[in-house]
Structures are given as structure tokens and as C-alpha cells.
Amino acid sequence: MPPHLSRRRFLGGTALSTGAFAIWTQRSKAEEIDYGAGVDFGSPPSPPWVEPLAFARHGVPLPPWQALTPAVNPGAHQRYEEFAPVKFYDMQVSETLLRPHPAYALSPHTTYQRSVPGITFMMRYGEPVLCRIRNNMPSSLQGFGHPDCITHVHNGHHASESDGYPMDFYSPGWFRDHHWPNIYAGGDWREAKGTLWYHDHREHYTAQNTYRGLAGFFLLFDHLDSGREDDPNPDAFRLPSGVPDGPRTKGCYDIPLVFTDRRYDKEGRLTMDVMNMDGHLGDRLLVNGRIQPFFEVERRKYRFRLLDGGPSRFYRLALSNGMPFSHIANDGNMLPVPLLTDHVTLGVAERADIVVDFSQVPAGTHELYLINRMLQQEGHRPEDDILPVADSYQLLKFIIRSETGVPDPSRVPSTLRPLPERSAPVVRTREIRLDRSNGMWTINNRVFDPARVDIEFKRGTAEIWRLRTSGGWAHPLHIHMEEMQVLTYNDEPVTGGPLHARKDVFSLYQGDEMDIYVRFRDWLGNYALHCHNTVHEDHAMMARILIVP
Amino acid sequence: MTANPCRDPGTDASASRRAALRTLLLPAGVVAFGGGAGLSRIAAGASQPREAPFGQARIESDGTRTFRNVELHDQDGRRVRFHDDLVRDRIFAATFGYALCPGICRRMADNMRAASELLGPIMGDPVSFYSFSLAEDTPSRLREEMERRGIYGRPGWRYLTGPTEAIREIRWSFGFYDAGEEDTLGSPGTHTAMVRFGNHRLDSWNSCPSLAPPETIAASVVWLFPSCRRPSLPAVDRLRGSGAQRIPGFVPPAPLVAQR
Numbered sequence: 001m002p003p004h005l006s007r008r009r010f011l012g013g014t015a016l017s018t019g020a021f022a023i024w025t026q027r028s029k030a031e032e033i034d035y036g037a038g039v040d041f042g043s044p045p046s047p048p049w050v051e052p053l054a055f056a057r058h059g060v061p062l063p064p065w066q067a068l069t070p071a072v073n074p075g076a077h078q079r080y081e082e083f084a085p086v087k088f089y090d091m092q093v094s095e096t097l098l099r100p101h102p103a104y105a106l107s108p109h110t111t112y113q114r115s116v117p118g119i120t121f122m123m124r125y126g127e128p129v130l131c132r133i134r135n136n137m138p139s140s141l142q143g144f145g146h147p148d149c150i151t152h153v154h155n156g157h158h159a160s161e162s163d164g165y166p167m168d169f170y171s172p173g174w175f176r177d178h179h180w181p182n183i184y185a186g187g188d189w190r191e192a193k194g195t196l197w198y199h200d201h202r203e204h205y206t207a208q209n210t211y212r213g214l215a216g217f218f219l220l221f222d223h224l225d226s227g228r229e230d231d232p233n234p235d236a237f238r239l240p241s242g243v244p245d246g247p248r249t250k251g252c253y254d255i256p257l258v259f260t261d262r263r264y265d266k267e268g269r270l271t272m273d274v275m276n277m278d279g280h281l282g283d284r285l286l287v288n289g290r291i292q293p294f295f296e297v298e299r300r301k302y303r304f305r306l307l308d309g310g311p312s313r314f315y316r317l318a319l320s321n322g323m324p325f326s327h328i329a330n331d332g333n334m335l336p337v338p339l340l341t342d343h344v345t346l347g348v349a350e351r352a353d354i355v356v357d358f359s360q361v362p363a364g365t366h367e368l369y370l371i372n373r374m375l376q377q378e379g380h381r382p383e384d385d386i387l388p389v390a391d392s393y394q395l396l397k398f399i400i401r402s403e404t405g406v407p408d409p410s411r412v413p414s415t416l417r418p419l420p421e422r423s424a425p426v427v428r429t430r431e432i433r434l435d436r437s438n439g440m441w442t443i444n445n446r447v448f449d450p451a452r453v454d455i456e457f458k459r460g461t462a463e464i465w466r467l468r469t470s471g472g473w474a475h476p477l478h479i480h481m482e483e484m485q486v487l488t489y490n491d492e493p494v495t496g497g498p499l500h501a502r503k504d505v506f507s508l509y510q511g512d513e514m515d516i517y518v519r520f521r522d523w524l525g526n527y528a529l530h531c532h533n534t535v536h537e538d539h540a541m542m543a544r545i546l547i548v549p
Numbered sequence: 550m551t552a553n554p555c556r557d558p559g560t561d562a563s564a565s566r567r568a569a570l571r572t573l574l575l576p577a578g579v580v581a582f583g584g585g586a587g588l589s590r591i592a593a594g595a596s597q598p599r600e601a602p603f604g605q606a607r608i609e610s611d612g613t614r615t616f617r618n619v620e621l622h623d624q625d626g627r628r629v630r631f632h633d634d635l636v637r638d639r640i641f642a643a644t645f646g647y648a649l650c651p652g653i654c655r656r657m658a659d660n661m662r663a664a665s666e667l668l669g670p671i672m673g674d675p676v677s678f679y680s681f682s683l684a685e686d687t688p689s690r691l692r693e694e695m696e697r698r699g700i701y702g703r704p705g706w707r708y709l710t711g712p713t714e715a716i717r718e719i720r721w722s723f724g725f726y727d728a729g730e731e732d733t734l735g736s737p738g739t740h741t742a743m744v745r746f747g748n749h750r751l752d753s754w755n756s757c758p759s760l761a762p763p764e765t766i767a768a769s770v771v772w773l774f775p776s777c778r779r780p781s782l783p784a785v786d787r788l789r790g791s792g793a794q795r796i797p798g799f800v801p802p803a804p805l806v807a808q809r
Contacts, residue, residue: 069797076792095805108805134796138804140775142612143752147776161792168790171776173799176792204755204769265608269807274754275724277743438653439725439741440758447758449765450788526790539743540758
């Protein structure tokens with residue numbers, strides 16, 4: 001590094017170079033960039049569109065005659081008998097060799113059921129589940145990552161002991177039972193969640209462990225969002241349906257997509273900058289664990305469940321032809337009405353469900369790209385500039401099979417799920433200030449102390465939380481267990497648009513202010529509030545919420 | 550957890566794994582630079598520098614990293630090489646502080662001392678605590694400061710000083726900088742309230758605020774150990790939630806290495 005350059009400027013320049021690098025990867029073979037002295041700065045060449053989009057297999061419950069051994073301890077769980085599990089899963093966390101591209105090496109990853117993303121859980125409201133998660137990792141790892149684990153379903157309405165609280169981690173050779181009752185918060189069907197994901201939450205090592213592979217989808221269906229586009233129930237949404245199960249993609253039009261960015265060494269081995277506390281940016285953008293895959297689509301509607309899997313990058317997702325699509329859910333929660341838009345913006349852990357109608361693609365067009373127009377050069381925030389389409393990162397190539405439309409029983413209803421009333425009395429207003437002090441990320445000027453209760457919250461009540469940020473950084477703030485409603489954004493009342501929604505991640509950019517309505521119901525115990533830039537989270541940008549009777 | 554067989558002891562028997570790593574992928578003479586700026590930087594063949602560039606570590610073919618061997622002096626005036634004497638084969642916690650700083654550095658130092666007391670029996674062997682300072686903090690001043698704090702001569706403790714460029718090098722390579730201070734990055738005068746934790750052999754790195762509770766700092770050290778050899782310390786164990794159970798008959802698998 002030239003000694004006259006500050007580290008920040010050097011990194012910025014490098015990131016820009018690698019950004020351009022990725023673009024060149026898409027467009028041409030101009031990857032042999034000479035940085036001099038035999039040194040280069042990017043992951044090795046990865047010719048695009050050589051592999052199909054991959055999908056995890058569905059989680060498979062144990063057959064009814066097979067019991068978990070040792071037996072589950074009902075006494076360890078809140079309301080276990082009331083929501084007695086009807087399905088049991090046995091999942092292992094273990095190392096697996098995987099590669100994101102045929103030109104790259106097989107690298108050790110930490111995986112759920114030997115897959116990245118981890119197996120897809122297909123869940124239904126009213127069907128309580130017990131999942132045993134075994135830690136079958138080696139006792140130590142060489143390099144980044146930690147063999148301990150604890151799994152958080154983001155953002156399951158689960159009891160504290162099953163929530164994946166960061167201090168509930170356990171080591172290789174141990175297991176933990178997670179009780180997922182799959183109930184609506186407060187028993188209110190308007191509180192239904194749809195697109196959730198699960199990931200490691202091990203204190204201090206969430207970024208390293210999720211980067212190494214510990215994340216997967218957790219999809220929840222009910223009588224409205226039923227997962228059947230041919231549902232005879234007249235109230236059912238009948239959205240495009242059918243979630244791919246590993247290689248079984250035929251007839252599947254409900255497509256989960258997780259976006260991650262990674263960095264590789266010259267041999268194509270996964271690497272991570274563990275010294276950087278700003279946030280980690282990769283120069284290769286992956287979709288469902290593969291670099292720039294392709295996906296064949298029919299001329300009909302598809303539902304895409306978009307997830308920013310981090311660790312630090314923000315996305316502004318659009319189609320390369322500027323085609324509009326329906327935005328139907330924010331953070332996995334159905335909006336009151338679908339929104340027609342040409343882009344969605346995601347901070348880390350945010351989700352957006354959209355419906356794209358490929359029958360509207362002009363005849364003669366056989367290729368289309370899902371692109372990221374967000375420019376981000378530093379780990380702690382994206383830039384204000386929006387990339388022109390021509391310079392955007394191409395994440396996924398759609399190959400449109402046919403010239404004419406195909407039968408499509410799916411629809412996008414004109415109304416979806418109304419917001420619940422904010423009926424619980426507000427007992428308190430609290431400020432949640434996201435800041436930085438002496439090089440450390442803070443919440444209300446404090447770093448995480450697992451022994452300290454930061455927010456004691458009486459179950460069943462409501463509070464207004466005033467989220468505030470300052471400085472030149474952005475924070476996707478996540479609150480566990482319940483979905484919140486945004487009241488104001490920078491002093492403007494929120495009465496429509498994508499923020500008129502139930503949310504669990506609030507992306508706050510420099511100077512942003514957001515007031516949200518918060519309540520916690522049904523469960524007691526410890527939960528977390530933290531920045532979901534996982535590098536910030538691991539460096540103590542977290543607070544402990546204790547729900548009390 | 551100690552009842553489980555420790556097939557992969559890590560700290561003292563990871564040589565075979567590292568040898569396997571060495572033979573699998575990288576041709577001889579190829580190293581990668583990581584650390585401070587942390588990007589994958591590959592140098593090959595004749596152009597390979599002997600030492601890592603400023604502020605970076607050299608990632609060796611066995612998966613460990615080598616920092617530049619800048620020279621420092623400890624509280625007793627002994628000459629110390631950064632990588633060889635402080636990092637290589639060690640498990641450690643490192644902070645930057647200044648003996649005369651009455652503010653945050655003093656609170657940091659108090660916190661580190663409290664954490665070291667929690668670590669008690671493993672301080673010195675295998676755990677070291679370092680506090681890096683500036684040239685104006687002479688060895689004798691560092692010694693006085695250690696004596697005042699009651700840590701002089703205690704196992705594992707070293708206070709270190711060196712020229713500005715050496716301290717800047719270490720700050721940079723350990724990731725001590727403030728995202729909000731663009732032009733003072735790596736500046737030796739910046740009070741970054743952070744602890745860098747490292748287990749060199751496993752190339753395992755972590756950090757936490759130096760103003761975090763001593764229990765968190767002690768825990769961060771303990772978490773650098775392989776799980777089957779992790780010391781059991783009451784103050785650390787207390788932080789963890791309960792509810793996990795043993796897998797009957799579990800034998801830890803061998804870690805995997807990259808393959809073509």
C-alpha cells in the first residue's frame with residue numbers, strides 16, 4: 001500500500017476497483033488487471049452464467065415412529081404442552097466442502113445439513129415444531145469462523161429459550177432443542193410472517209459464522225398465504241407457488257433468493273477480513289451460494305423472496321430493463337396492498353417479496369438480469385449515488401424460455417394483509433441511539449454487556465421507540481421476536497409505501513430518525529436488539545431486552 | 550465438556566492439519582497478504598516480498614499469518630520483535646494505551662487488569678496481555694505504570710513501546726482505527742477503545758471493546774481455545790445460557806481443508 005495513502009482512502013479505492021472488477025467480470029474478459037509488483041486485489045476470475053441457480057432442499061421432519069434421543073425436556077420450554085410439537089426435525093451443524101463457482105476451490109464451509117443456504121424449512125401456522133440442532137463441528141477451525149453455534153430464526157415469534165439468544169451458544173458435541181410453536185403474535189392473523197430466515201447468532205462470531213455458511217430460509221404459510229396458487233379457498237392470496245426442493249424445480253414459481261458477498265484468494269478459497277470492524281465487503285456477489293448463476297423462467301408470474309444475507313452490503317435491486325414488479329411483503333410480512341415499483345432497497349437481513357410477471361417481457365427478449373444498483377465502497381455504509389443500469393452489478397440472469405405466455409393460475413390480489421390496530425396502550429417512549437465512541441459501535445452510548453439488562457419491557461404493553469443515528473454510517477437495526485410498525489420517518493408520518501408495514505429490520509442512514517410502535521407478547525425472557533451489519537453486531541452493537549410479566 | 554475426546558487439540562497438535570493445508574493448494578513460494586486492510590492480496594514467484602507490506606500480515610501456506618517484525622522495547626528495556634516474540638504461537642489480548650493518559654486509557658487498563666485476574670491460572674501460560682504505547686512512554690515509565698497498577702512481574706503481562714512507525718504498523722495490522730476519522734486512520738495517537746484477541750496457530754481473531762465488562766474480555770480470550778480445551782472459568786461460564794445438552798457418544802470430526 002502506498003504509505004502516503006490513509007487506510008480509508010486506500011480501502012475505498014480498492015473497493016471501487018473490485019467493484020469495477022465485478023462489472024468487468026460480467027461484461028468481458030478484461031480480468032487481467034495489472035496492479036504491479038505481481039499483486040492483484042480481487043478474487044480470481046469467475047466467468048458469469050455458467051451454473052444454474054441452486055436451491056437448498058426442504059427440511060424433512062422425522063418419521064412419526066422415530067423419536068429423538070435423548071428425549072425432549074418439555075419443562076425447558078415455555079407453553080410447550082399448549083403448543084405441543086406435531087413435527088420433529090433433527091438438524092446438524094457441520095463442515096462441508098463447497099465451491100461458489102466451478103473455477104474456484106472447494107472451501108470448508110460451516111453448514112446446516114451440509115448445504116449453503118441451509119435446508120429450507122416449510123412451516124405452517126398452527127403446526128408447532130421441535131427442531132434439535134446438533135453441533136457436529138470440529139473442536140477448532142483454522143482461520144475465520146468459530147465451532148460454537150446458536151441458531152436464531154429471524155424473526156420467529158418464539159420463546160426466549162428457543163430464540164437463539166447470542167449467549168445461548170454451545171460447543172461441538174452438544175445440541176439444543178428449539179421449540180417453534182408457529183403461532184401468530186397475540187393470536188392475530190394480521191401478524192402473520194412469511195419469509196423468515198435462520199442463521200447463526202453466536203456472540204462475537206455471528207459475522208464469521210454466517211459468512212462461512214450458517215444461514216437458510218424459514219418460510220411460514222397460513223390459510224391466506226397458503227403456498228397454493230390453485231387454492232380453492234376464495235380468501236387465499238393464490239400467489240405464485242411452489243418452492244424449489246434442491247434440484248426439484250419443475251412447477252416451482254416461489255423462489256427464495258439470498259444475496260451475499262464474499263471474497264476469495266487466488267486459489268478460489270473463501271477468505272474473510274477479520275481485522276476490519278467497519279464491515280466486510282466481498283468483491284463477488286452470490287445468489288443462493290453461487291456467483292452469478294442463471295435461472296430459466298417461463299412467461300408467467302413468479303414470486304421472489306429477496307433476502308440480504310450480509311454481512312455488510314446494502315442492495316438496491318431492480319430488473320435490467322427497468323420493468324416494474326409488485327412489491328408484496330416487507331421483511332417477509334405481507335403489505336396491506338401490493339405496490340407497483342421498479343426497485344426495492346434492502347439493508348442486511350431485510351427481506352422483500354416481489355412478484356415479477358415475465359409474460360410482460362417484450363417478445364423477442366430472452367435474457368434479463370436482476371441487478372444491484374447500490375454503490376457501496378466501505379463496509380459501514382452505502383454511497384448516496386445510485387449506479388446507472390449499465391454499471392450495476394448483475395446478480396442473476398433470467399433466461400426466458402418461450403415466446404408466448406403459459407397458463408398461470410396465480411394472481412396478485414389487490415389487497416393483502418391489513419396492519420393490526422395499535423391497540424395496546426403506550427406506556428413509555430424510549431430513545432435508541434446508534435452511535436460510535438472511541439472506535440466502537442454503541443447503542444445509547446453503551447457496548448453490549450450480557451450481564452446487563454438494557455431494556456426491561458412489560459409483556460403485553462406497548463412503547464414508542466425513537467430510533468436515532470448520527471455520523472457517516474448506516475445501521476440496519478434488528479429487533480427480535482415481534483414485528484414493529486413505523487410511525488414516522490424523519491418526522492414525516494408513514495401512511496403508505498413500503499414502510500407502511502410490519503418490520504423487524506430498520507435501515508437507518510446517516511442522520512435518520514424513525515419512530516416505531518413496539519410491543520412484545522406471549523413470551524418472556526431475553527431477546528436482542530442489534531445492528532444487523534454483523535460486523536457491527538459482533539463488535540458490541542447490541543442491547544439486551546428482558547421481557548417480564 | 551472436557552469429557553469429550555479432543556481429537557483435534559488445535560493449539561498444540563494442529564501441525565498435521567496445517568501440513569495438509571500446505572500441500573493441498575498452494576504452490577511453493579506463494580503467499581497471500583491479509584490482516585489490516587484484509588483484502589486477498591496474492592504475490593507470487595519472484596515478485597514476492599520477503600515481508601508483508603506496511604500494515605498487513607502475510608498469510609502463510611499453512612493458514613497462519615506473519616506480521617512484520619517491527620522492533621519494540623518492553624517495560625524492562627528488553628528488545629522485542631513484534632511477530633516472533635509477541636504473536637507467533639501465542640494466545641493474547643492487545644490494547645493500545647498511554648501511561649500518562651488519565652482518561653479512557655486508564656479505565657481500559659483497569660478493565661484489562663480485572664480481566665487478567667479472572668483468567669488467573671492461564672495468564673502467562675498460554676495467555677499474554679500486551680499494552681502498546683508510544684515512544685514518549687519510555688520503558689521505565691511503563692514499568693512505573695505497571696508497578697502502580699500492581700501488574701509488574703505478574704505472569705503474561707507486557708507493556709511495550711516503540712517508534713511511531715512501529716506502533717502505527719501494529720495498530721494498522723490489528724485493525725485499530727476509527728471509521729469516523731478518515732485522516733487519522735492508524736494514527737498512533739488515536740484512542741481506540743478496543744482489545745484485539747488472537748490465537749496465532751489457529752489464525753483465530755476477535756475483538757471487543759476494552760470498556761466491555763472484564764468478564765466479556767476474559768471470555769473473548771477463552772473463546773480462542775479449541776472447544777475441547779477451553780478453560781472452565783466461573784466468571785466466564787456464568788455468562789452463558791443454559792439449555793444445551795451433550796450428544797451421546799460424540800467424537801469431534803477432523804476439520805476439513807480446501808481442495809481443488
